[in-house]
Structure formats: C-alpha cells, structure tokens
Amino acid sequence: MKKIIQFKNIVKQFDNQIVLKGINLDIYENEFVTLLGPSGCGKTTLLRILGGFLDADDGEIIFDGEEISKVPAYKRDINTVFQKYALFPHLNVYDNIAFGLKLKKVSKDIIEQKVNRMLSLVGLEGYAKRDVTLLSGGQQQRVAIARALVNEPNVLLLDEPLGALDLKLRKEMQIELKNIQQEVGITFIFVTHDQEEALTMSDKIVVMKDGEIQQVGTPTEIYNEPINEYVARFIGESNIIDGIMKDDYLVNFDDHDYKCVDFGFKKNEPVDIVIRPEDIDLVPRNKGIMNGEVKSVLFKGVHYEIIVETTSGTSKTVTMHVLGNKDIVNDEAHEKISASDFYMDLEDVENLTDAIVVARANAQAWNNEDEDVSLAKIEYDVKNAIGTYPCTFATAKGTEITINITVVKPVYTEDKANDEAIQAFDFYKTVDEIKESIALDTDLKQWANAQAWSLEDESPIEIWDVKYDFDDEDIKEGDYQITFSTMGRELKVHTTDYQEVGTKVGVLFAPEDLHVMSKMGN
C-alpha cells in the first residue's frame, strides 16, 4: 500500500502549552484510521493541522509526496466533516452538497449528476430541496458527509462526527460510515474519544495521550496487546496488576508465580499485567488458579460484572464504647446540649480547629422546640503531648457540657504485602447517636477517624469494608469491636452466570490471558 500522508515531528503549542509533542505518523491509501484519545490529547489539533485550519509550529506534513504545510486549506485535496456539521443554514440540502462543485465551476448538469449520486450514497434521495435546519441530527450528518465526499477528495477527515447523535443512531452511522468508506475507497481519518467506536470501524487505531502517540495498531492488536497501562485502561475494561517478570513466560504477582506467553523482558523487571474481565472464569472453590470471595455483582445487560477479592486487604479493629444518654438539660433556658469524649492522633493536634472538635465530639445543642441552637463557646486546651484534656461547649444562654479529648500516639497497621497502612481510633458514642445514624458505615468511619493510605506515595485508599456484630436499631450500653478493612486484590470478571455476594469461588484464566506490559515511562 502507498503512503498518502506522513506527519513528521509535528509540534504545536497554544499559549505556551504544548498540545502536540512531535507527532510522527504514516497513513496509507484507503485506510480507515482513527485518532483515539480523551479530550485534550491533541487528536483534533492534529486533524485541524492536516485540514489546513491550524499551522504547526514545527514539523512537516507530506501529502501524496508533497510537503503541504504552507498550502492553504482551500487548495488541499482533503475535505472535512465537522463536529457540528457546519451546514450552511441559508442553503438547502442540494446547494449545500453542490457548494464545492459550484466553486470549481463544474457545469450544471454534471453538478446535478454528482449531487444526486451522493444523495443516494447517503440515503437521502428526495431530500434535495429540504431546508437543512429542519433535518434531524442523523440527516444533517449525512448531508455533511455528502457535501465533503462530492468533491472526490483523496482523504476525508471526520472530527467526532457522531458525538451529537443518540446511541442507536450512532451505532447505525458507524456501520454506514464504514460501508461508505469501503464503497468510495478513500482514506478516512476519524477522530473520536469513544473506544468502542474506534474498535468497530477502524483498520488502524492511533491511541493518543497528552500530545503523544501511545500505540498504533489494528483494533485486535490494540485490544489484545496494549503496549502500556494507559492504552489498556482506555480500550475496553481491564484488570491491571503490578507484577514482576521472573523469567520469560513466568510472571509473579501477589506472591505467586503464573505462566504467561510473554517474553523478552529483563529478569525481575517490574511490569503491569492486564487481564481482561471476559477472560476470567469463576469456578468452584479450589478448582481455579486462585480462590476469592465475591464482593459485588452488577447486572450489565448481556453479562454480570462481578468483583472478586482474591487476597484480603489490610484491616484494623477498634473498640466502640457505647454510653447511655447523657444530654445535659438546662431547664431555665429550655435548652439541651450533648457531646461525646473522643480520641485523637497526636499528629493531628497541630491542625485542630473548632470545626474538627465539634464534628469529632458530635457536639450539638437544641431547645424545647427541637430547633438547633448554635454553640457560642468552644473551649479546649489540647497540648501537643499524650494525655487527656477537658473541652467545654456552651450556648449563648449558658447551657454547657464538658468532655474529654484523649490524645494518643498514632496507631496504624502496616501491610507490606499490600503496600498500604490503615489507622482507626477507639471512640465513645451514645446509644441515641448510633440509633439516629442514617449512614452507619460512613459515620463509623468518621467517628473512628478511619483512614487507609498507600505506603508507596501516601495517596488515600478507600476503606471498602466495615464489619461489626451489633444491631444498630437495638444497641445497648457496652463495648463493641469494629473492623475496618481495605479491598485486597480485586479482579473484575464479566460472566453470564450470576453469583451471590459473599460466595467463595475459584478464579481461572489461561496463560495467554495474561498480557504483560512494560511500566509506563520506561
């Protein structure tokens, strides 16, 4: 096949922000090429540079053997289907399509012939005299395609042309566009952020990120052999796991070795491993490669998306001291006030504010009509040392309560295997506070100040599970154990078989389902 377009080291910046960092890309004749990436990745900029609507700051564009950077848009043998179609509202369907031909002074009868052929190509026979502003989105789309194709360009550029259509119409147009491309036999360069669209239509996909090309390949190559974590995440759903390449055909993650089909990495090189959710099978316990527990099940129409936890997360157990009601009643002022003792981390003393104290103590005051009364006085003197300090809350009318703030050394559990740590504190609560809680798990996390973070970069990690064995509707005074834990290794599985949450299952996949990729940036 012949190269029709070559981008050579295209650089573009806007307001000192580099949007294209030296793009090199070859496009061949009769290809359906998709530039795929999230918004802001530079794909539309690249298309506009090719169309002649923007100038590159650096680099060359070779079109059919000629450098065309300095050729104005109207002299390029390229036509564009714009994002919002950009149909001329003052012209009808026929005149919109004939626009380019009339400029080229083509004779009337030939224009008519060509326009009519285009109308039938896009399935709009009989629409010639219609007002374009009264057409539906899909019809306007077809007019825009016909208007571009009637000029018989060598290359057609399509800038997210299906973005404004609804899902069903979009799917129809995807197939139709592909058919039109095959029928007219020219190069289509299609820009989209929709990975499914790219997979459906393209001969070649160019995945872009932050002004750089990540990977160029056929849809199957991109899907089955993503070059890095970014491409794997962008195309389809995937489980991406940190691992180590022990040897050719042998990869290690979560302390186990697994056979794979990849080779050519350095010994003990850290890698990312992709397992597609549809490549994993759930089997009875001990019948698979690893065991796990079903954590959640989502119905997705054709399949269920099941999250299976194969290694447990990091956990921390704390004691909740449940006290009876100890609201303080001020009969003269017709007010009541309540607050609870709490524990806090020595490291947090420096950043203590009134708002934190009020929230942690759950301090509140209210009057006989059950209206909230604001706290006029919040007094505490917490020293930067381990110990117990009094704290007084009072309303303007003098209703007051004193509690204890206990400052303790930070207590957290580290888990080297999961590379994370979790902390939580014992705490005091009254029976009423627990009964009144609307979202108990969230409140328990807040009351215990439960937090988990990555040991690698201290980024927060979600606390996935809160376990306790009391009935919050019928709780009595006493001490209760609460366990907070993070999610361990979670695997997303797509399967048509339903599984109950909590089921212990086996997990099975084949060596060829593990796709090993170099870490990004290497």
Next chain:
Amino acid sequence: MICLPMLMIVFYAFTTQGNEVLTLQFTLDNFLRFFEDSIFPSVLWRSLKIAINTTLICIAIGYPCAYVISKLPGNKQSLMVLLITLPMWINMLVRTYAWRGMLNDSGLSNEMKVYIGMVYNFLPFMILQIHTSLSKMDQSLLAAAEDLGASKWQAFLKVTLPLSLPGVISGITLVFLPAVSSFFIPKLLGGGDFVLIGNLIESYFISTGDWNFGSAISLIMAVIILISMYITKKLDRQSKEVH
C-alpha cells in the same frame, strides 16, 4: 390607547378645519391640495432621496465597521459596541446642536450638513444590527467553506454576506424610517431653507395650526413608509429564496 392618536390623525385628515361636532364635514381636499401644489411632492421626493442616500451611506460605512468589530476578540468587541452606543446616551437634539456649532462656519452646503447630521445620528443603529447578525454566525461555517475550496473572499460572498442580510435589512428599517420623517436635523443643520416632509408636518401642526392638512401629510408619509417596508420585507424573503 395605541390606536387612538392614529385614529385622531385619520379623523383630522379627512375633515375640514374648525371641527365642531355640528359642522363636521368630511373631505378629500387635504389630499388633493398636497398633490396639486407642486411644492409638496417635490419636498416629499427630496425627503425620500435624502433618506435613501443616508441609508446607503450607513450601509457602506456600517457594514465594514460591523465586520471588523465582529472579528475582534470578545472583550474588545464589547468595548467597541459600548463606544458605538455611547453617544446615544446623550439626547439626539443636543448632539445635533453640537454639530451645528461645528458645521456653521465649515462652508459646506446645507444639503451636505444635513447628510452629516443624519448619518451621524443613524449610523450606530446600522452597525449594531449588522454586528449582531455577524457575531451570531457560526465561525465553523467559514472553515467549512474554506474546506470546500472557497478562498477567503469567496467564503465572504457565499456565506458571510447572505447570512448577514437579515441584519442589513433590519438596519435599513431602523435608519430609513427615522431618516425619512426626521425634522429637527434638517431644521437645525439645513440653515432654515432646507425643508423636508417632517418639517412640513411640524410647521402645519405647530406654526400654522392647520392640523387637518398636517394630518393628511402624515398619512401620506405613513402610506409611503408602509410601501417601503413591504418592499424591504419582500427583498428579505427573496434573498432567502435565491440562496
């Protein structure tokens, strides 16, 4: 309430002077008088000529102005629109007096002075109307035209111009109507001997006190305006059909 003064004018135009209810007499004399005396149609013709020329000058100056403004970046655009509307904050009469002071010793002909006054007063309306329709235009249409092989000039002729025509037409309405019936601009700048139809009406109502004849002239004016509006509407529709 809106129609009552109009009805009064119609009433006056078709009656003789000195209306007492008992001696009420309907007549067409007022209209006949207008067309019989050669001076009145010539004043009418002069008024139309000045109004048409003013409108044409306003388009000739206003369109390029509006076009340039619409190509400016957003904040500069609003500043320019503000500058154009700024004079309108001051009474038109006061501004015309100011022009009289400036033009008195200029040696320009009275007709010239009237044109300057008219164009100065009505140009902002034209610019604003055209600017509105130009700035509403989707810029991607120009990219599309260029993509289809149109040079910048062709894109202007085939896309920008036809899409801005509605603005030009409403600009014409806003300039022509006040120009054809204006009376104080010719009065102040025309040196007293430059009589337009507006001045005629004014003098019959205020100086002569012949309300009936004044009303008749007003009615004739109204009919002419109606016809001219009909023609512009028709042109507007045609311009849409042609393209």
